Amino acid sequence: MSHQKKYTWYKIADAVELLQWQSNNICIIEINNQKVTISKYNDQLFACAHKCPHAGGIMSNGFIDASGNIVCPIHRYKFDLKSGRNVSGEGYYLKIYPIEYKPDGIYIGFEEKGFLNWL
Numbered sequence: 444m445s446h447q448k449k450y451t452w453y454k455i456a457d458a459v460e461l462l463q464w465q466s467n468n469i470c471i472i473e474i475n476n477q478k479v480t481i482s483k484y485n486d487q488l489f490a491c492a493h494k495c496p497h498a499g500g501i502m503s504n505g506f507i508d509a510s511g512n513i514v515c516p517i518h519r520y521k522f523d524l525k526s527g528r529n530v531s532g533e534g535y536y537l538k539i540y541p542i543e544y545k546p547d548g549i550y551i552g553f554e555e556k557g558f559l560n561w562l
């Protein structure tokens with residue numbers, strides 16, 4: 444049974460070039476006291492968790508490989524930027540967030556949590 448996810452959208456920048464990119468094409472943003480990793484690959488943006496699901500490596504200190512995976516700096520597990528799938532096969536899942544381009548800027552979606560989820 445699939446459940447329609449609801450998102451709250453938060454603006455992260457007016458334009459891609461206004462984000463504070465590191466030389467590895469990754470940057471960190473902070474929404475509601477929560478850090479999120481933003482990656483740039485083939486002129487597209489992807490958002491994922493700040494820390495690696497394996498042992499908490501800081502994903503923004505890793506790198507993006509030629510196939511569009513983000514590689515954790517600690518043990519080099521790889522995660523598909525689009526799906527969060529652990530493509531190096533260790534069985535973890537990196538949380539990802541949707542990105543949307545709206546006329547006034549770039550937004551990231553956080554899943555809504557609330558009483559509606561309990562119904």
Ligand code: FES
Pocket residue numbers: 495496497498499500515516517518519520
């Ligand atoms: S902490 Fe990321 S691969 Fe181990």
